[in-house]
Amino acid sequence: MTLIREAEWLYRHLSDEHVLVMDCQFDLSNExxxxERYQKEHIPSAVYADIGKDLSSEVSEHGGRHPIPSREAFIRFMQRSGVNQDTIVIAYDGGEGAFAARFLWLSQLYGYEQVYVLNGGLKAWKEQGYPLTVDEPVIKSSAYRPAGNKDILAFYEEVKELSIGQRKGLLIDSREEARYKGLYEPIDTKSGHIPNALNYEWMGNLADGLYLEKNQLISRFQEINTKTPITVYCGSGITACVNYVALKQAGYQEVKVYAGSFSDWISYDENPVDTK
Structure with missing residues (x-):
């Protein structure tokens, strides 16, 4: 089962009644x-999903820099967007991959099954010469509510146990190696990584904005047994979602995201960080 759809597939199915396009363009440095980019150009019929407002909640003492929205808040957003039980949702961003992946993971968490990321995002769409528009769609809201959550969210207590080897599984840091090693930290107040975490940079799953082929992803994670429970994290729970998608593509079944990620971990003063 794949979590990815190609630009050609979306172009052929763009007018299908049950296909809904979700634009997740975002800039972490300017919310x-x-x-603004969506208003300038987007894929026809696309609905806009704001990472800061629709796919995150208010920042508090704990929970990281991009806390996830509540189940009720996210379902209300999906209802306003017109997502029904039989809707196929294709999410894209500017081509970075991370924002669409965040939408996919969050959708799966709250029980939406038919959600995919557009491989290469808007960049790949434009390279194919497919149409763009400035027109915003007229949306007919939905009353659909998924039945329940998936077990793909790692809670702080679980990560704490993984960090000291008291829980079965593997912890993966998705940030670039220099941040993992604590050589520099441009955002958070502490540098380094959660103890016991391995480093698999999220960008390593992509080549020119496109996900690696399945056999390449299998090779990338070949040192990890496919039956191993895996928890991925990053700085604030966004780029880690690219590793989530990649690991699922490679055949790993038990993959969770620590939504608060490193920014939540260091919000507890007593928690150690490692630089080895």
């Missing part, structure tokens, strides 16, 4: 740029 308004994503919507």
């Amino acid at each position: 308004n740029k994503g919507r």
Whole structure:
């Protein structure tokens, strides 16, 4: 089972009644740029999903820099977007991959099954010469509510146990190696990584914005047994979702995201960080 759809597939199915396109363009350095880019150009019929407002909740003492929205808040957003039980949702971003992956993981967490990321995002779509628009769709809201959550969210207590070897599984840090090693930290107040975590940079799953082929992803994670429970994290729970998608593509069944990630971990003063 794949979590990815190609631009050609979306182009052929763009007018299908049950296909809904979700634009997740965003800029972590300027929270308004994503919507501005959407208003400038987007795939026809696409609905806009704001990472900061729709796919995150208010920042508090704990929970990291991009806490996930509540189940009720996310379902209300999906209802306003017109997502029904039989809707196939294709999410894309500017081509970075991380924002669409966050939408996919969050959708799966709250029980939406038919959600995919557009391989290469808007960049791949434009390279194919497919149409763009500035028109925003007229949306007919939905009353659909998924039955329940999936077990793909790692809670702080679980990560704490993984960090000291008291829980079965593997912890993966998705950030670039220099941040993992604590050589520099551009955002958070502490540098380094959660103890016991291995480093698999999220960008290593992509080549020119496109996900590696399945056999390449299998090779990338070949040192990890496919039956091993895996928890992925990053700085704030966004780029880790690319590793989530990649691991699922490679055939790993038990994959969770620590949504608060490193920014949540260091919000507890007593928690150690490692640089080895």
